[in-house]
Amino acid sequence: MTKQAAIIGGGVIGGGWAARFLLSGWDVRVFDPDPEAKRKIGEVLANARRSLPGLFETALPEEGSLSFHDTLEEAVSGAIWVQESVPERLDLKQKVYTSLMEHCAQSAVIGSSTSGFKPSELQEGTARPEQIVVAHPFNPVYLLPLAELVTTEKNTPDVIAKAKEILSAIGMHPLHVKKEIDAHIADRFLEAVWREALWLVKDGIATTEEIDDAIRYGFGIRWAQMGLFETYRVAGGEAGMKHFMAQFGPALQWPWTKLMDVPEFTDELVDLIAGQSDAQSGHHSIRELERIRDNNLVAMMRALKTQDWGAGALLNAQDKHLGANAPEIDETRPIVTVRRAIPLDWTDYNGHMNEARYLQAFCDATDRLMEIIGCDAEYISTGGSYFTAETHIRHLDEVHAGARIEVRTQVLLGEGKKMQLWHEMYEGERLLATGEHMLIHVDLETRRPSIPGPSIKANLTRIATAHANLSKPAGIGASVGVRA
């Protein structure tokens, strides 16, 4: 039978929970007196549907069914997870728990999205405090995996185990906080930074945009993969975490921030942290961690590049700057359409460039050739482009991350709607692969083949005519397993 979750209180957070459960195949029953609840949850769900399923290399189960209910009783009926995301008022939350406990299964887990209350406060005065845990998510709930699971000694091992199991099943990482504290863990950091940021803006040191840039071009992207302590462990070098702390610990005494109550920097504290850091990361040498960190940074920055955002937008700007020095094109020769290094994230488990990245490089070569004949972003925005209809790749030799490659492109055919290209990929003069591609010019409105604009046609014809004088490359017209 399909599992059921009850969502008490919609909005951005409740909607995010609803989306996670639904897309994981659960049926979701919502109770929210807000007349806008359906619309609000619908909007979050639309965002989740476009972004979450594609995170996985495997299809998610069929989506569960979503229903809205007028009473708490109906909503929690049959639910094995009840997620409460009502406004942050303790009396309101306790009232909700009292009501829903009258109707929900005694075995159901009641998770609260609260950031402001400790679980012991939520449990106080309720009939079955053992059912209530804090399950504090992060926006967007449907994408970010962190859920702070905060429990008290009133929660049974069974409830805690079930909570972890269900949160994991919907793709979250339950971070079990065993000792409750105001604001749990992550929000304490957010608060610390928020306060400092308010000071900086108020005192006219930096604008909101400058502060955001200071975060996302620097430590933000570092933290996205290793967090704080592992990052500092790497910074400490082979001498390790103790060395790092010896070097930077004293800075705690400096009059830097206006936030002044700092823990005393005792040997016990240093040992505690160094020991935990060893347990966390000691199975990697610092050199390994450096390389892991760099692999992660490269992969993430290149991911942001595809979105032309943040650190990735800076890289794209630098590409333009670097490309400005490209040599003049000699149209009587194959045209150099790609000249680049193989990035760290283009290799696979065989230790060499993954086959799909050969096509990515050929695709970049095609894009560059299109640009050369005038089919650039401006032309494409007017409604015409080339689509690839057919591709034949021969992998002739391996190549590894860091190698500098070049793609040389010969126009085999440029007639009417058709453009046939021949790409050769080299490292130095070592031929790595060839790509033969048939492209068709299309009308982006109708998505049907169409004749390219006159200047593109003229440019393509000129290059195709010049290239007709070149010798025919070996391997042209071949099919898989058969030489041409």
Add this chain to the structure above:
Amino acid sequence: MTKQAAIIGGGVIGGGWAARFLLSGWDVRVFDPDPEAKRKIGEVLANARRSLPGLFETALPEEGSLSFHDTLEEAVSGAIWVQESVPERLDLKQKVYTSLMEHCAQSAVIGSSTSGFKPSELQEGTARPEQIVVAHPFNPVYLLPLAELVTTEKNTPDVIAKAKEILSAIGMHPLHVKKEIDAHIADRFLEAVWREALWLVKDGIATTEEIDDAIRYGFGIRWAQMGLFETYRVAGGEAGMKHFMAQFGPALQWPWTKLMDVPEFTDELVDLIAGQSDAQSGHHSIRELERIRDNNLVAMMRALKTQDWGAGALLNAQDKHLGANAPEIDETRPIVTVRRAIPLDWTDYNGHMNEARYLQAFCDATDRLMEIIGCDAEYISTGGSYFTAETHIRHLDEVHAGARIEVRTQVLLGEGKKMQLWHEMYEGERLLATGEHMLIHVDLETRRPSIPGPSIKANLTRIATAHANLSKPAGIGASVGVRA
């Protein structure tokens, strides 16, 4: 003529600067009395060479030359940028400036990597204070683009402009901090979080690993792309930044952290921040920002997936969990080798799935088929694998992000070293593309063709024999532009 930079003080930071300049085509002259300087810079440079060039889609210029010098005088000779990264002692730094000003060009920019001193402190008592700026980078300097450029009224507009130009030219983002303050901007946040983290560890609330997880599975990955204020702007929803502040501002009064001196939450402060946020992000609606954020998160999390790290490792674990429910394989039919949704980062400027991602999906299908015949991670670790030698793709129809696709695979040939596969990609029953692939089994030691292990051979033969009874797919054996 090649531009010259002088690096005063090596180590991780000085070495990172050296790497950035060198890989951007500058000649770099190092002065560092540390007898280990060559080795240390060499190690940073090795890391930079493996990671930085591949960040770009364009080749970097030829690397400059690196030289080590015994005197400051020699090192700064001819340099237009001098980067000082000596230990954080003000008297030492000022002594270095006094010496190097005797020899360096008056037009050179002297950048300090200091995090602990304000530029006015560095400039004090030097002969030409106008030359000295703070250029504070973030580790790893060769990858992270942020450089806090902090200046005083003693710096001329010319020096400031030159500093920005040179930092940009080596691929950095000069964040110009116009009003100096202890620790500049980013390190103030790092300090605030560091202090809070020390409390949490000391008080036994969380371990270093739990704190790192709380960061990297939640707000860390959010900050990597939008920073603090833009993230909160989105959280505020259509009601905007003022609404967000009205909702969360009061939390500043709560007894959360032990860091208590907070700015007063006046209307002026709210207006100041809301106004700056409008200037920063007001050209996007909240709905647009949500989608941009989600695109970024998906792209970064999927990037981390390729590295099997952080949030990406969680996704891989979830994939295994989802894959466990795969239906039984019927070997008399084409085998379903991929069943997935098209992720947001697989589309391109034409608004559909990029051609290289078709091959990525086919490559995943090949990996799955390999796994099915027993060529899995364990087998590969014993020294055998299949490499793709040749690929023919026909793009028959477009497909968009979010679509659920399936790849069905037919074994055309499984003999000796050869494995020939036929993949068909469907959305529902709509055929999107076909892929014909010739793979060769190789010995991973010699990188030469070899016969697969006996169980793989047997499994492959069994499936190939069963599939020989299937009808031959249309399009088989075709070459580009020619039907078979």
